[in-house]
Amino acid sequence: xxxxxxxxxxxxxxxxxxxxxxxxxxxxxxxxxxxxxxxxxxxxxxxxxxxxxxxxxxxxxxxxxxxxxxxxxxxxxxxxxxxxxxxxxxxxxxxxxxxxxxxxxxxxxxxxxxxxxxxxxxxxxxxxxxxxxxxxxxxxxxxxxxxxxxxxxxxxxxxxxxxxxxxxxxxxxxxxxxxxxxxxxxxxxxxxxxxxxxxxxxxxxxxxxxxxxxxxxxxxxxxxxxxxxxxxxxxxxxxxxxxxxxxxxxxxxxxxxxxxxxxxxxxxxxxxxxxxxxxxxxxxxxxxxxxxxxxxxxxxxxxxxxxxxxxxxxxxxxxxxxxxxxxxxxxxxxxxxxxxxxxxxxxxxxxxxxxxxxxxxxxxxxxxxxxxxxxxxxxxxxxxxxxxxxxxxxxxxxxxxxxxxxxxxxxxxxxxxxxxxxxxxxxxxxxxxxxxxxxxxxxxxxxxxxxxxxxxxxxxxxxxxxxxxxxxxxxxxxxxxxxxxxxxxxxxxxxxxxxxxxxxx
Amino acid sequence: xxxxxxxxxxxxxxxxxxxxxxxxxxxxxxxxxxxxxxxxxxxxxxxxxxxxxxxxxxxxxxxxxxxxxxxxxxxxxxxxxxxxxxxxxxxxxxxxxxxxxxxxxxxxxxxxxxxxxxxxxxxxxxxxxxxxxxxxxxxxxxxxxxxxxxxxxxxxxxxxxxxxxxxxxxxxxxxxxxxxxxxxxxxxxxxxxxxxxxxxxxxxxxxxxxxxxxxxxxxxxxxxxxxxxxxxxxxxxxxxxxxxxxxxxxxxxxxxxxxxxxxxxxxxxxxxxxxxxxxxxxxxxxxxxxxxxxxxxxxxxxxxxxxxxxxxxxxxxxxxxxxxxx
Numbered sequence: 001x002x003x004x005x006x007x008x009x010x011x012x013x014x015x016x017x018x019x020x021x022x023x024x025x026x027x028x029x030x031x032x033x034x035x036x037x038x039x040x041x042x043x044x045x046x047x048x049x050x051x052x053x054x055x056x057x058x059x060x061x062x063x064x065x066x067x068x069x070x071x072x073x074x075x076x077x078x079x080x081x082x083x084x085x086x087x088x089x090x091x092x093x094x095x096x097x098x099x100x101x102x103x104x105x106x107x108x109x110x111x112x113x114x115x116x117x118x119x120x121x122x123x124x125x126x127x128x129x130x131x132x133x134x135x136x137x138x139x140x141x142x143x144x145x146x147x148x149x150x151x152x153x154x155x156x157x158x159x160x161x162x163x164x165x166x167x168x169x170x171x172x173x174x175x176x177x178x179x180x181x182x183x184x185x186x187x188x189x190x191x192x193x194x195x196x197x198x199x200x201x202x203x204x205x206x207x208x209x210x211x212x213x214x215x216x217x218x219x220x221x222x223x224x225x226x227x228x229x230x231x232x233x234x235x236x237x238x239x240x241x242x243x244x245x246x247x248x249x250x251x252x253x254x255x256x257x258x259x260x261x262x263x264x265x266x267x268x269x270x271x272x273x274x275x276x277x278x279x280x281x282x283x284x285x286x287x288x289x290x291x292x293x294x295x296x297x298x299x300x301x302x303x304x305x306x307x308x309x310x311x312x313x314x315x316x317x318x319x320x321x322x323x324x325x326x327x328x329x330x331x332x333x334x335x336x337x338x339x340x341x342x343x344x345x346x347x348x349x350x351x352x353x354x355x356x357x358x359x360x361x362x363x364x365x366x367x368x369x370x371x372x373x374x375x376x377x378x379x380x381x382x383x384x385x386x387x388x389x390x391x392x393x394x395x396x397x398x399x400x401x402x403x404x405x406x407x408x409x410x411x412x413x414x415x416x417x418x419x420x421x422x423x424x425x426x427x428x429x430x431x432x433x434x435x436x437x438x439x440x441x442x443x444x445x446x447x448x449x450x451x452x453x454x455x456x457x458x459x460x461x462x463x464x465x466x467x468x469x470x471x472x473x474x475x476x477x478x479x480x481x482x483x484x485x486x487x488x489x490x491x492x493x494x495x496x497x498x499x500x501x502x503x504x505x
Numbered sequence: 506x507x508x509x510x511x512x513x514x515x516x517x518x519x520x521x522x523x524x525x526x527x528x529x530x531x532x533x534x535x536x537x538x539x540x541x542x543x544x545x546x547x548x549x550x551x552x553x554x555x556x557x558x559x560x561x562x563x564x565x566x567x568x569x570x571x572x573x574x575x576x577x578x579x580x581x582x583x584x585x586x587x588x589x590x591x592x593x594x595x596x597x598x599x600x601x602x603x604x605x606x607x608x609x610x611x612x613x614x615x616x617x618x619x620x621x622x623x624x625x626x627x628x629x630x631x632x633x634x635x636x637x638x639x640x641x642x643x644x645x646x647x648x649x650x651x652x653x654x655x656x657x658x659x660x661x662x663x664x665x666x667x668x669x670x671x672x673x674x675x676x677x678x679x680x681x682x683x684x685x686x687x688x689x690x691x692x693x694x695x696x697x698x699x700x701x702x703x704x705x706x707x708x709x710x711x712x713x714x715x716x717x718x719x720x721x722x723x724x725x726x727x728x729x730x731x732x733x734x735x736x737x738x739x740x741x742x743x744x745x746x747x748x749x750x751x752x753x754x755x756x757x758x759x760x761x762x763x764x765x766x767x768x769x770x771x772x773x774x775x776x777x778x779x780x781x782x783x784x785x786x787x788x789x790x791x792x793x794x795x796x797x798x799x800x801x802x803x804x805x806x807x808x809x810x811x812x813x814x815x816x817x818x819x820x821x822x823x824x825x826x827x828x829x830x831x
Contacts, residue, residue: 028571038826096708104654104693105709123694202705206695206829207659217697218661222588224567310539361571369577371561463534469700471540472723472782474707 433499
């Protein structure tokens with residue numbers, strides 16, 4: 001009874017949080033305008049860049065995942081953890097880091113200049129794709145690595161005893177696995193890239209590179225056209241939901257990210273050429289992902305001592321928002337860890353966060369000053385945004401536990417509380433730690449709705465970085481970005497670590 | 506006993522605070538931050554108003570339009586001239602009733618609702634190490650080699666970006682589209698707001714960025730850096746004003762009036778240059794900090810009235826978008 005009640009009320013809450021704000025925006029708008037030339041351009045660009053970003057991420061992830069799957073080396077576990085860092089990185093920090101490496105005065109162009117080679121430009125669709133690959137290659141790698149590790153050892157040994165060459169091996173074993181895993185990975189990244197906002201607007205190079213989310217920001221900021229914002233959000237929702245449902249339909253792989261410490265045993269993996277190939281691949285990917293991170297660290301260290309108390313306070317507020325958001329998200333995710341819940345959680349990420357924010361503003365306005373609730377609203381919205389990831393991580397384990405222990409708990413007549421406390425939670429420790437870490441890190445880096453109506457006394461760290469930048473203090477902004485980086489990696493590490501303690505997997 | 510006294514002290518202190526009337530002022534985020542003018546201005550106004558001045562940071566016009574007549578705001582500070590038509594049409598604002606003869610602007614100001622409190626010229630700021638010979642007009646910028654890159658802001662999301670396209674439109678009229686096509690190869694990227702663009706510039710991504718003639722003052726005064734300079738264009742520069750206005754249905758009309766008058770006083774105006782890094786709107790040039798007096802001045806101030814700006818805006822944005830989408 002109690003379990004059912006929690007499940008239903010969580011579903012209703014999430015549904016209300018999605019439908020309520022949208023209804024408020026449409027109600028406030030009155031009518032919806034016809035799409036303009038620029039709106040179609042934004043739709044086309046949004047789909048195109050998401051398609052490219054997802055394709056490149058997935059294609060690069062295949063050799064990376066294969067190398068990680070078949071090679072065992074010192075520091076492999078640390079590398080897998082570190083490779084996950086970009087995904088949880090605050091966008092504002094990542095863009096700074098990417099530019100320090102790939103920008104006009106970045107490392108790559110400096111080296112090209114010494115070698116007398118032509119310079120590369122990061123601005124344009126290539127920059128948008130570069131940044132998205134940077135964020136999502138780790139996710140794609142994790143999803144595909146999971147597939148590789150799910151290949152049964154008996155089959156691997158059978159293939160070896162039959163003396164299959166690398167191509168035959170691929171055709172017989174790897175390709176069928178990839179065919180199952182790749183569409184899901186592609187669709188997940190496609191949906192994430194659809195609502196891209198901050199990346200497109202700095203690296204895009206001009207109005208060509210306007211995504212739907214950026215167009216929504218423009219409409220709200222200057223024209224204040226609620227109808228058009230609703231229209232654009234509707235377009236985005238349709239595209240994202242279609243892709244997301246397709247992804248759920250084709251994905252049979254279990255949740256991502258847990259239990260990656262196994263290495264598949266293969267004879268050919270020890271051949272020198274294979275080892276070399278894998279080493280080159282891993283070194284390149286590591287450089288690509290770690291270069292920008294190191295740049296952020298180097299750039300920020302110089303001014304770290306100049307940071308005033310307000311930045312540390314902001315870090316504290318961001319941390320509390322993240323913790324609140326994580327608690328909420330985990331409760332929702334546990335309650336929604338079933339097929340219907342996963343569909344529902346997907347709607348959260350398909351919706352424009354800006355339109356959600358404005359909608360909540362409209363709903364709250366008659367009762368309170370929305371600025372006073374800015375932190376609370378941010379925490380709730382962040383929980384909603386991270387929900388699809390948390391559900392994806394938890395659902396397979398929750399369902400497996402339910403299947404394995406259903407008869408036992410029925411026989412013992414366990415109450416739902418005891419079941420949760422003694423059966424489910426202990427078994428979920430690892431995925432819970434991972435999901436909580438991910439949620440907290442994603443939440444810490446999010447500027448989100450705060451950009452529209454800030455709390456007068458309590459700024460979050462991303463907002464404080466913008467404030468430093470808009471008062472010319474670029475070096476201190478760089479240092480605050482470093483704090484943000486440490487904070488989001490730190491909470492991720494703590495939660496993930498906490499989940500692994502005393503667990504031998 | 507001690508605890509009791511402490512509790513009583515707390516109570517009386519908050520009671521005393523509660524008796525003070527509250528003046529709610531909506532302001533842009535940068536204005537209220539600890540590095541902006543907000544804190545100084547709050548302290549100086551509260552010294553004599555016997556009130557509690559509360560800034561509420563956020564986007565101004567979108568929020569006021571959302572809240573309509575039920576807004577809590579008594580005064581709004583930081584609106585900009587290119588969007589006043591929309592603001593005026595909302596009917597939310599009341600005439601200020603102030604004498605404007607103390608204004609020290611490059612143009613005549615007679616608006617009965619919106620009062621400027623600071624101003625600057627929109628201009629390109631360059632790094633003289635990277636660009637020893639800066640362009641002196643839009644045409645010389647177009648004629649420069651393609652590797653002279655500039656970073657600009659999007660007119661659809663940034664008021665300085667909007668000011669730039671109005672500047673081009675005011676100077677070139679029907680040729681504006683052509684000018685944008687000429688500028689397009691020089692534009693490295695378009696950012697959503699000023700901060701991102703200026704951050705890219707100081708990181709050395711491009712030698713020139715769209716900003717204000719007053720931006721170099723920060724680098725000179727705070728960093729002793731003389732290499733950031735404003736490129737002065739022969740055709741003149743678009744003047745950019747930030748404005749204050751009183752809400753029509755404020756529940757603190759006297760305090761709101763007092764604050765409006767305060768914005769033109771020396772106590773307010775003298776805080777502007779070195780917190781807002783722009784020119785004060787009602788302070789004699791001789792009273793400006795020396796760095797501001799020394800800044801190079803454009804020959805002509807270009808300015809579009811709100812009617813002209815509103816009439817040209819959509820067309821100018823579309824010309825800009827089309828030229829840069831090619």
